[in-house]
Amino acid sequence: MMSGTAGQLGGTAAKSGSKAAIRIGYAALYIVLIAVAVFQIFPLVWLLFFSLKNNQEVFNLPPLALPTNPKWENYAKVWSAGNIDVYFFNSVWITIAATVLTVVLGSLVTYAITRMKWKGSSFVLGLFMVAMMIPVHSTLIPLFNMFNKAHLIDHPLSLILSYVAFNMPITIMILLGFYYALPKEVEEAAVIDGCSVNRMFFRIILPMTGSVIATTGIINMIYNWNEFIFVNTFISSDAYKTLTVGVQNFIGQYTTDWGAIGATLMISILPILIAFLFLSDRIVEGIAAGSVKG
Structure with a gap:
């Protein structure tokens, strides 16, 4: 015991x-x-x-010191006088257009590669994967010459086409694992019911991939929103510039308005931060689904 x-x-x-x-x-x-x-x-x-600081406070106060007199007018100044409202609108619609186009085209390509049987599918997939290894900087001169001949220099379409081309490989790579794991029984039942290929994709397959589409969408959105090289190379007029190059308006030859630059950067960060907060659950779900099911 x-x-x-x-x-x-x-x-x-x-x-x-x-x-x-x-x-x-x-x-x-x-x-x-x-x-x-x-x-x-x-x-x-x-x-x-x-x-919220002026130039004197930026250089004289510690980095995390509160401004003695917060200058909220910095935000009003950059929004109106600094033309940031135009740049912000350009960033929004160009980012949305390029993201939607990339996700839709990437989904179509991935569906054709993974769900259809044709001889060139592996070769086409290999071309997209090889494209991931091409540095962006090495394509600036060829792209500039091509857009110049097509009269697309200083036109938003040059940015949208460039974003779609460079984001397509990573989008397809993320979608591949999820599409390979989709049950074929759903497609077979749809075919028996007389569903066409196009209707099957848009009405059945696309809604089933909502979580992974959210993942690819936020990745494309972050890249398109923060992109600088293409905008700085292809766009020269203020009517089509985006926020990433709009910061340069407050950098002069002799003086620089650092508070205005900080306000511009803060405005440029908020949309992506808000989008990530709302879509974070879907992003994690999409990454987990693609990795486990693939």
């Missing part, structure tokens, strides 16, 4: 010890995650304080 009781006490102590170790492990994990979160938020806090 004594030995049995001692064994029970020993087992209870071991269980309590393991529970304590688990709690300590979770506490350490939360501490690390909080530290990482603070480290990630630090640039945003710094940028907010930066955007």
Whole structure:
């Protein structure tokens, strides 16, 4: 009896010890995650304080010091006098147009490669994957010559076409695993019911891939919104410039309005940050679905 009781006490102590170790492990994990979160938020806090300062406060105060007199007028100045309202609208519609076009075309290509049987499917897929290895900078001169001959220099279409071309390979790569795992029984039932290929894709396949489409959409959106090289190369008039190059308006030969630059950067960050917050669950779901099912 004594030995049995001692064994029970020993087992209870071991269980309590393991529970304590688990709690300590979770506490350490939360501490690390909080530290990482603070480290990630630090640039945003710094940028907010930066955007509310004048040039003297930017250079004389510590980076995280609150401005003595917050200059909210920096935001009004860049929005109206700095032409940021036009740049913001251009960034929005160009980003949306390029993202939608890339996701739709990428879905069509992926569907044709994964769900249809034709001889050149592997070759076409290989071409798209090879395109991922082409540096953006090496294509600037050929693209400029091509758009110049097509009279698309200083035209938004040059940006949209460039974004679609360079985002298509990564979009297809993300979609591949999900499309390979789609059950063929759904398509077979649709064919038996007399459904055409086009209707099957838009009415059946596309809605089934909503989570992975959200993933590819936010990735395309971030790239298109923050892109600078193509805008700076192909666009020269203020009517078509985007936010990434609009910051240069506040950099002069002799003076630079640093507070206005900070306000412009803050305005450019907010849409992507809001979109990511609303779509973060779908992004994780799409990545997990593509990786596990593929």
